[in-house]
Amino acid sequence: NAGVTQTPKFRILKIGQSMTLQCAQDMNHNYMYWYRQDPGMGLKLIYYSVGAGITDKGEVPNGYNVSRSTTEDFPLRLELAAPSQTSVYFCASSPQGGGTEAFFGQGTRLTVV
């Protein structure tokens, strides 16, 4: 049981380049999330999805896009990378909202230079 799998683990982008961070979960969870983690700042929600075909913005969505064509996959797209997007990105999933805990991937460390 792999849980939540993120690829790549590390990436260096040049300013203005684009890339997609991949996220897949094999637990049949309806809810999926993308967070960014900046030092001393905790986790900030970028986008979330409550099921296939349904996505919505979180706290810090600017500069990102997502899609959810299947229950398993929730890719995050960065368009026109900027240095402010240098961060560690975590994908997570949960069976539902409410009192259920989230399961996190190992993260993608992105540096924009």
Next chain:
Amino acid sequence: AQSVAQPEDQVNVAEGNPLTVKCTYSVSGNPYLFWYVQYPNRGLQFLLKYITGDNLVKGSYGFEAEFNKSQTSFHLKKPSALVSDSALYFCAVRLNTGGFKTIFGAGTRLFVKA
């Protein structure tokens, strides 16, 4: 504004001593409360949660947390710390309105010295 505060950036304890990592929150209503742990170069792992009922919640690896409604706190505790407990700990709060939005604290780094 809704927020979660972890007042200590770092907590240092000696192995075998009890540890406490503090968390207070400011949200409307009665939230669900979580603790997660993050080891180096890893994602967050769930430790324990408070939903309702007994104010003392027991979780993984011998950790427990005490919910105090009047003080809006949810401190993480362990009776006897291990060097392997050294990690980054996050407190998180989710509103109990049936939604999903989770507010994370900034994290507390626990260092357990042998």
